[in-house]
Amino acid sequence: MTTHDENHIIRTSPGRFLKGFAIVFITMGVLGYITIAYWDYSASYPPPVSSPPPAPPVEEATEGAASTTAPATTATGPTITIPAGAATPGNPAYAPPELSVKKGEAVTVVNNDNAPHTATSGNGPEDAGQAFDTSLIMAGASATIDTSAIEAGEYPYFCTVHPFMKGTLTVTA
Amino acid sequence: MVLELKKPRPLWEIIFSTHHTDIGLLYIITSIIALFAGGGLAMAIRAELFFPGIQVFTGQEDFSRFFTMHGTTMLFLWAIPFAAGVGNYLIPIMVRYKDMAWPKLNAIAFWMIPPSIFLLWGGFSDTGWTAYPPYSILKAPAPAADMWIFALTFLGLSSLLGAVNFVVTILKMKHPDLPLMKMSLFSWAMLSTSLMIIVAIPTFAAALVMLTTDRLGVTGFFNAEMGGDPVAYQHLFWFTFHPEVYIFILPAIGMLYEIIPTFSRKPLFSYYSGVIALVLIAIIGFGSWAHHMFATGMSFTEKTVFMVATLAAVPSSAMHVFNFLGTMWGGRIKFAAPMLFGSAAIMLFYASGAGGVVNTALPLDFLTHDSYWVVGHFHLLLMGTISMTFTGFIYYLFPLITGRMYNVKQAKIHFVIAFIGVILVFITQHILGLYGMPRRVIDYLPIDELTLMNQIASVGAFMVGASYLLFIYNIVKSSMFGKPADTRDPFELGKGVEYYYDYARREPHH
Numbered sequence: 041m042t043t044h045d046e047n048h049i050i051r052t053s054p055g056r057f058l059k060g061f062a063i064v065f066i067t068m069g070v071l072g073y074i075t076i077a078y079w080d081y082s083a084s085y086p087p088p089v090s091s092p093p094p095a096p097p098v099e100e101a102t103e104g105a106a107s108t109t110a111p112a113t114t115a116t117g118p119t120i121t122i123p124a125g126a127a128t129p130g131n132p133a134y135a136p137p138e139l140s141v142k143k144g145e146a147v148t149v150v151n152n153d154n155a156p157h158t159a160t161s162g163n164g165p166e167d168a169g170q171a172f173d174t175s176l177i178m179a180g181a182s183a184t185i186d187t188s189a190i191e192a193g194e195y196p197y198f199c200t201v202h203p204f205m206k207g208t209l210t211v212t213a
Numbered sequence: 214m215v216l217e218l219k220k221p222r223p224l225w226e227i228i229f230s231t232h233h234t235d236i237g238l239l240y241i242i243t244s245i246i247a248l249f250a251g252g253g254l255a256m257a258i259r260a261e262l263f264f265p266g267i268q269v270f271t272g273q274e275d276f277s278r279f280f281t282m283h284g285t286t287m288l289f290l291w292a293i294p295f296a297a298g299v300g301n302y303l304i305p306i307m308v309r310y311k312d313m314a315w316p317k318l319n320a321i322a323f324w325m326i327p328p329s330i331f332l333l334w335g336g337f338s339d340t341g342w343t344a345y346p347p348y349s350i351l352k353a354p355a356p357a358a359d360m361w362i363f364a365l366t367f368l369g370l371s372s373l374l375g376a377v378n379f380v381v382t383i384l385k386m387k388h389p390d391l392p393l394m395k396m397s398l399f400s401w402a403m404l405s406t407s408l409m410i411i412v413a414i415p416t417f418a419a420a421l422v423m424l425t426t427d428r429l430g431v432t433g434f435f436n437a438e439m440g441g442d443p444v445a446y447q448h449l450f451w452f453t454f455h456p457e458v459y460i461f462i463l464p465a466i467g468m469l470y471e472i473i474p475t476f477s478r479k480p481l482f483s484y485y486s487g488v489i490a491l492v493l494i495a496i497i498g499f500g501s502w503a504h505h506m507f508a509t510g511m512s513f514t515e516k517t518v519f520m521v522a523t524l525a526a527v528p529s530s531a532m533h534v535f536n537f538l539g540t541m542w543g544g545r546i547k548f549a550a551p552m553l554f555g556s557a558a559i560m561l562f563y564a565s566g567a568g569g570v571v572n573t574a575l576p577l578d579f580l581t582h583d584s585y586w587v588v589g590h591f592h593l594l595l596m597g598t599i600s601m602t603f604t605g606f607i608y609y610l611f612p613l614i615t616g617r618m619y620n621v622k623q624a625k626i627h628f629v630i631a632f633i634g635v636i637l638v639f640i641t642q643h644i645l646g647l648y649g650m651p652r653r654v655i656d657y658l659p660i661d662e663l664t665l666m667n668q669i670a671s672v673g674a675f676m677v678g679a680s681y682l683l684f685i686y687n688i689v690k691s692s693m694f695g696k697p698a699d700t701r702d703p704f705e706l707g708k709g710v711e712y713y714y715d716y717a718r719r720e721p722h723h
Contacts, residue, residue, distance in 0.1 A: 052615060054693050059224050064246060067327075074335045082336045083278065085355035089430035154438070 090128050119148045120159060122177070126205055127155040133205030134159070140210040143192055147185040147209065151177040157205065159185065161197045171195050172209075187211050231316035233305045236323050238614065240298025241607075243326060247290035248600070249685065250334075252678060254283040259638075259674040262667045265659040276655040277339040278357075284342030285333055285361070288461070289368045292595065294326060295603050296464035297375045300403045302610065304379060306714055307397045309388035314381040318374055325371035329364040336360030341653065343450060346435035346443040350427040359428065362421050369414045369421075376407035376414075383407075398487045402467025405495040409456050409463075412499065417453035420446055444509050448502070455502035459494050459526075461595065465602040466491070466533050469555050472602075472609055473537050476552035477544030478706060482536050490532035497526045504573050508582045516575055523573040530566055534559060549704050550624035554605025557632050561597030565590060568643060583653075586646025593639040596677075601635070604684065611688065612703035613714050617695030623687040630680035637673025641666050 075082075121135045141147055149159045156178050161171035171190050174183035192213040199205035227235050258279055261269040270276045301319065305312055313319045338361035340349045349358060383404045387396070424446070426432040433439025435446045474481045481487065500522035507516055537559050546552065568590045572578055581587060611619050645666050650657055657663050699705075 052617075052692055056224070057689070057693050063224070063228075064242075068246070071331055071334055074331075075337060078335070079337070081356070082360070083274070083339060083354035083357040087350060087353060087355055087358065087428040087430075089428055089436065090351050 086128070086130065090125070117145055117148065119150060120207065120209075122149065122151045122153050122157050122159075122205075124153050126153045126157065126199075127202055129202075129204045133199065133202075134207035137206075138208045138210070140212060141187055143190065143211050143213055144188045147187060148182055149174050149177060149185065150182040151179060154179045155201070157199045157201055159183075159197050159207070160200050161195045161209075163196050164198065164203060165200070168198075168200060172197070176201070185209070229320075231312075231320045233301045233313045233316070233319065236313075236316075236319050237298045237300070237302030239323055240294045240301060240326075241614075243323075243330075244291050244295035244298060245607075245685075247286050247294070247330070249681070251283050251286035251291060252681060254279050254286070255674060256678050258283060259671040261655060262657070263671040265657050265664055265667075267655055270655060273655045274339060277341070277653070278337045280653060281338050281341050281361075282333065285338075285365075287595065288342065288457075289365070290326070290330060290333075292461045292599055292603075293368075293372055296403075296406070296461075297322075297372070299468065299606060299610070300375075300379055300464065302614075303714065304382055304400060304403055305386075307400045308383055308386060309391060310382060310386040313378050314386050315378055319378050322371045322374035322378065325367045325374075329367040329371070332360040332364035332367070336364075343454075344424065345450075346424070346427065346446050347437065349424060350435055353428075355428075359425065362425055362428075366418060366421050369418050372410050373414050376410035379403050379407040380411070394484075394488070398470035398481070398484065398491070399464075399467035401488050401491050402463045402470070405491045406460050406463045406467075409460050409495050409498065413453045413456040413460070416449050420449035420453075423449075444506070447506050447509060451502035451505045452499075455505065456498045458591075458594070459498040461599050463491065463494070465558070465599045468602050468606040468609075469533075469537060469558065472551045472555040472605060473540050473559075475706065476547050476549060476555070476704070477541045478547070479540055479544035482539030482542075486532050487536050490529040490536075493529040494526060497522070497529065501526055504578070507575060507578045520573050520575060524570065527566070527570055530562075534563060534566075547704065547706060549608075550619070550621065550628060551605040551609035551704075553625065553628045553632075554601045554608070557628070558598045558601040558605070561593055561601065561635065564640075565593035565597060568593065581646055583651055584646035585642045585650045585652055588652045589639045589642030589646060592642065593635075597635050597639060601631070604631070607688065611691070612698035612700070615692040615695070616698060616700070617691055618698040618703060619691040619695060620687050623683055627680045627684045627687065630676050630683070634673040634676030634680060638670045638677065639673075641670045641673065645670070 118139060118141045120139055123132050123135055125131045126133050139147070151157050156176045158174050158176055160169050160173045162168045172185045172187075172195070174185060177183045190211050192211050195209045195211065197207055197209055228239065230236065257269060258276070261267070261276065270279070301313065336357035336359075338344075338353065338357040340353045340358055340361060344353075344358070344361065383396070383400055387393070423432065423434040427435050427441070433441040435441045435443045437443060470481065470487060501519055503511065503515065503519040504523045507519075511519075541556070548556075568586075572581060572586070572590060608619055608624055611617075645663065646652075648663060648666070650663060650667075657667065
């Protein structure tokens with residue numbers, strides 16, 4: 041061991057200490073500002089793995105053309121597609137979200153997601169299925185809504201499994 | 214507190230220095246700041262839980278972000294950097310070398326911490342400090358969780374570089390006249406800690422990379438939808454973080470080996486058993502990780518193996534406790550602040566250790582899993598044992614670092630309030646857990662018993678918070694205006710005590 045220092049080395053003056061404090065508090069202030077100013081921004085985006093997949097082409101479906109839509113089925117006539125990833129809140133639920141058909145036409149609902157879904161008329165469990173109900177459509181399967189028994193009008197519908205999935209079906213006379 | 218010399222250097226020279234005492238001091242100051250930041254979050258959490266219902270936070274989201282940052286800050290910015298800082302300060306003195314083996318690497322290891330702090334606190338992730346998938350890959354909001362992952366990668370790298378430096382300094386730069394078996398037990402503790410870090414951390418670093426790519430959707434290691442296994446993450450995580458528990462505790466035990474013999478005015482009871490226990494725990498600590506995961510559906514055989522492996526870690530911890538008690542037995546004990554904190558830490562180490570032993574029994578583990586029992590148990594270790602020891606060691610090193618003496622009376626008041634507070638919070642939380650209160654939830658049922666116990670816990674937490682405010686006031690004021698300390702014997706232990714550190718070593722020689 042080297043020798044002990046005989047003279048006390050004490051020169052920590054308040055001035056020096058204030059400088060140290062200034063460094064610490066300015067740094068913390070900057071960081072605190074970033075944290076608080078971007079509080080909502082820093083936790084607002086879902087991770088890429090669960091972000092919405094590219095939206096499927098919707099024009100053909102609205103026109104009722106039977107050419108290239110709905111890979112899982114050979115349906116002709118108006119089609120509602122449930123795109124992959126629809127079970128995650130915030131993703132597109134039904135494509136197209138608003139569809140208008142003539143009374144009597146059969147609407148095909150194709151489930152391209154990997155979870156079961158329904159298209160059930162109403163705004164929620166309290167008035168579910170009063171006009172139409174596809175019941176569960178398994179992944180990859182499809183179901184049909186017969187509009188001949190429905191009066192003309194605008195019908196909101198939703199998924200009983202994932203109530204945040206909503207769409208609107210308009211039946212014209 | 215700022216390092217002093219015969220001729221004062223400008224502050225920037227200290228901040229960007231590569232000398233081991235300067236870097237040690239920077240580590241210690243950073244970790245004390247983190248202690249107070251994380252403590253502030255804890256106060257907010259306890260204020261929220263004072264009454265049932267939601268008062269302080271806007272909802273579970275903000276609450277999750279607060280407890281995540283509380284855990285991350287306390288573990289990675291307080292416990293580990295403080296140990297590294299004290300190690301930096303003392304290891305070269307103890308092994309009689311002029312500096313750490315690689316001074317620049319040492320500085321790099323420290324300077325990885327501030328960017329990590331910016332990433333962590335700028336993002337304020339909400340994954341919980343464990344970041345279990347599927348939440349952390351499928352739902353955790355984007356910038357924050359990714360910032361958390363990168364910050365932890367940097368911090369892991371920082372501890373790795375520090376650990377390599379410690380191992381080389383201790384084994385290769387040791388003075389030729391100093392045999393390994395005459396080295397201080399604190400050096401042994403830092404050596405086994407560093408070896409554990411080198412073995413443990415890479416697993417978690419790999420898991421973090423997998424988390425990132427899983428979040429991007431490129432891979433599906435932990436994504437069940439893509440054929441991955443979320444439980445695999447828990448294995449990787451706990452393979453790092455069960456040894457990490459010992460990485461937290463071993464430096465504290467090494468510090469107790471410094472404090473206890475000094476203030477008992479007696480030589481250490483058994484040096485060899487201390488060395489054996491330190492090395493033993495560094496090996497056995499790797500065999501018990503899955504006891505954190507008994508509830509994930511492992512086979513009975515696996516669970517039994519990990520239960521027995523957990524129990525196998527008990528003897529080496531108990532060896533330390535008996536060693537401390539044997540040292541104190543018959544000594545002329547002076548209960549200065551470091552010794553008060555040290556003896557409280559031994560007592561609470563026993564309490565938290567006993568809780569852990571009981572908890573590893575399979576039938577109880579299923580009842581207490583994810584309940585406040587677990588919270589009480591690990592906080593009793595981390596706060597009651599580790600942070601109490603660290604606090605005591607700050608008082609112990611205070612005369613060495615500043616050349617002044619802290620206010621003895623205030624230090625004792627700090628101890629009494631903190632000790633009572635710690636017991637009020639964490640023992641009560643054990644009982645809360647047995648009543649079935651789940652952890653990480655912002656609210657609880659308005660049952661009288663739950664409300665009362667939560668209020669006891671909150672009052673205890675506020676006591677701890679208040680006592681630490683007194684602590685920071687004491688050390689800040691004393692380092693400017695405190696009584697000059699006798700550098701040979703600052704605690705007035707009298708003749709025959711050859712112990713205190715080489716004061717002149719505070720001066721850089723290069």
